[in-house]
Amino acid sequence: MRVALYARVSTGSEEQSQALEQQLARLEASAASHNDPDPERFIDIASGSRDDRPELARLLATCSQGTIGTVIVTRLDRLSRSSAHGAQLLRYFSEARTPNLIALDDSIDLSTSSGRFMARNLISWAEAESDRLGERTRHGQAFRRTQRKPFGSVPLWGYRFTENRDRLEPDPDLFPIAQQAVAKFLEDPRTNTLMTWFHKEHGIRWGSNYSLRRWLCNPTLTGARAYGQQIREVDPLTGRKRNISRPPGDYAEIHWADEEGQPFQTSLLTRVQHARILAVFHARSRPSTRPLAEGNTRPLTGLITCADCGRNIHHHRPGKGASYWCMRCVTTGCPSQYKTLREQEIRFALLAFLQQHAEQLVRHVDEMKALQDGKLSPEAEALRETIMKLEAMDDPDLQPVLDKKKAALAVMIESAAAGGAEAAAFLEQVKTFQLPEIGLASEQDPENTRRILKRFITAEARAGELVTMTVAESIRRPGMSATFNCEGMGLGRKPSNKTQTAPMPGSRS
Template identity: 25%
Template sequence: MKVAGYIRVSTNKEGQKESPENQKQLILNFLAENQYDLYDFYMDVETGTTDKREGLKKLIRDAENKQFDIIVAKELSRLGRNVELLYQLKRIAETKGVRLITLDGRVDTQDISKQTMFGLYAWVYESESQRISDRIKSVFHMKCKSGKFMGSIPPYGYKLQDGKLIIRDDYTVEVVREIFNKYLEGWGHDKIARYLTKKQVPTPAQVAGKSNAGLYWQGTTIKKILSNPHYMGDLVQNRETSTNITNKKRKVNTQNEWIIVPNTHEPIISREVFEQAQKLLESKARRGKGRTKAPKHLFTNILYCADCGASMWYRHNRKGYICGNYAKHGNIACSHHAIKEQQLIETILTDLKSIYESFERLDTENQIKNKVHELQKKNAVRLQTIEKQIQKQMDLKRNALQKFINGDISKEDYHDFVSMVQDKLQQLEMEKSTIKKAMVDSQSTTDLSTIRKQLDEFLSFKTLTTEMVLRFIERIEVDNNQNVKIHYKFAPIECVKV
């Protein structure tokens, strides 16, 4: 009989340092007494109310694949403190024929007399966790109502001293005032961001000393400052919370749930100016409602700036594309260069016709196969790199969680960081999916007759369609001199001077 041992502790704090080893030894003793074989240990350092545990996820996957015969844990609360989650584990065990045992003698899915008590124990553990969570929230609310700032990083322009916000004695205070003044003068978020970037004003993340701080101000950062009531001297907290202990998804609280303590610290912005800014923000938001989503243009998500690597954005007034970095941050980020959409269309059509005519050469098919083989090797290497990057992001998430558990970072900072990591993971997974699809698609591009037939069909329309772009082109790059590099899915890079 193969046994999977599950070990979980909530934190790595001093009082629980021996807990993982104690749990492991108990499971090993169980194996020795029953002469069972160990399949593997699965371990998590995470609260038992969530199923977002890597060790638990792997345990469930392996149970569904019948990799072992028995799951053993010290007690049911080690597997979870969530009724729904525990019943999910019980169902998996029953449908896959995997026995579930706890070493406190309370749970054994093969013992009918103990099955009736399963639901009671699950409810008790979840209720206990809910009571602890409620006590923590109560303390948090009490500290908030006393006027104590509960975040670890104060708003831009302030510093934290004994739980109170104090105005900094530096340039950041004037930057905040300038942001509000320029916004009320009619400047947009992105324009203010470009202005501050051009002046080389350090961003809030740089001032806070964050390791992942970007070089440029963002429009979203400007909006966040404009809508932060801390700047008029009020302490406003509890603007979002988790739904409950079993659902960690954050919900934005209504204003009547906010904990507002007025006049707790010296304001940077007068109440009148702040309220004017809020009215303008609301007015602009109303004007934006109901607008139709901007249509995707022919080269959206496939056209890039060769100088900085950013995507190029379509501009109606130019009937073409400009560098996204320049559009957002100005010439401090990249040069001011553009290319007409019609120019790109003509260039690519001419190039595709040239490739079609070159198919008459006898060695073309072998050349294409060689190029596809080279591309497959590059894609395989890139996939390995992406997997390592994904693992790194997962490690960052675990480290952030541990810092939150240890009290080194606030709940807001933890969720902000996790959200950023999730965005990065999503990008990596999308790139991974794109590369895998390209590897599959490229197998068919070695068939010369198929490519010739498709080109013949497409080129007969004498125009460039989205279908043609997606079928034949991997990526297009344009530099400051309007040189165009077309990365085909089946051929070497072609460089054409426009």
């Protein structure tokens, strides 16, 4: 049977490349002594603490095919520097059906019990050495943090390291471009537009919109020094270690100025501008708050959820050259996946539902106006009188009940005051949508339609059909139905010869 050689180095540096050549030379000589002049080679350039090395995975897959009789390494730490992962490999190579493992420098042969005992000890020592190396690295990083020195082998785009690498300074070629880019984003905060500008004007390609977003959100652009962009996690079962990146703009430590109150490097942004950029991306992370944009954000984006999986339903064109939009759930494994709804019919149904509750909304706005004049709604007035009676009793046992009623009154007043003027303005616009003209009005002014729906109503769909419509809690009044069940009415479905649905208000059919 054939011999397999496994070699590994941590990096691709010149020193490590020479070490790799030495490993291969010794392994090939050992393979020749096992009567295999042409062994199969497996070479990884990765840390020994990782268990997802591609060539190691290929070696194990080849061994399982039964064509390999012996696997040779120079040392056991070439296979693994993790005790948990190393123990798994030792158990695997100790089985009768698997190849024998030989470690040259460790004088280990797993075909013997003493060899297996020594292997387990050496794997533990290798992990301890890896941990000590990690400790030395962390101590060095902690010292650099106290000195407020930058980390990393590559500086942030637009900057370069000073000669002694303890500061950042503007790159004479890239910094002017970075200034223009920041100004353009503040004027038009869209990463797609900025990426196109980078490529057309300067021939610079960013890896993705997300990488450009990380650059824009980096506090270093304000002259600050930021540390701790990643979180290190260790799986307690497998011992596998991995780094998890924090969201853009989120760091464990941010130092905005040095001891003299001066920025650490020339800034591209003020802190106010940086906060504005963070706010823009935070708002866009919620679909319901995204501004209207043809092909990207439609009037119903983020307002319709799937009743089966709870995820947002996405827009799409049903075919090339189609003149209308549809909506569907794209969650893998969801029973409603790829079940299509007509966007126009959903929009008509939501606006018609809103029109039906116009009277209750009018009463709500009247209460807002009364509140502005110093008056309370009947419900709030009754609750206030109850509170006054309880306070007059002066009973300590009633204090928990009294506190709850005071909290309820405060919420009632705050909720009423928060959206009074806004609700009144929106309601005036809703009232102008006479029922037969809802569809036409929503098509002529999609931005206004989105503002109204986002403020007042949400909906759920299942299997390509609208099932519920819910009035927003902030405008819900006593006696007003919160949710309307429209399951079975065929709203949102594409009409077919088998199932005929009535035309929605405002349709031109």
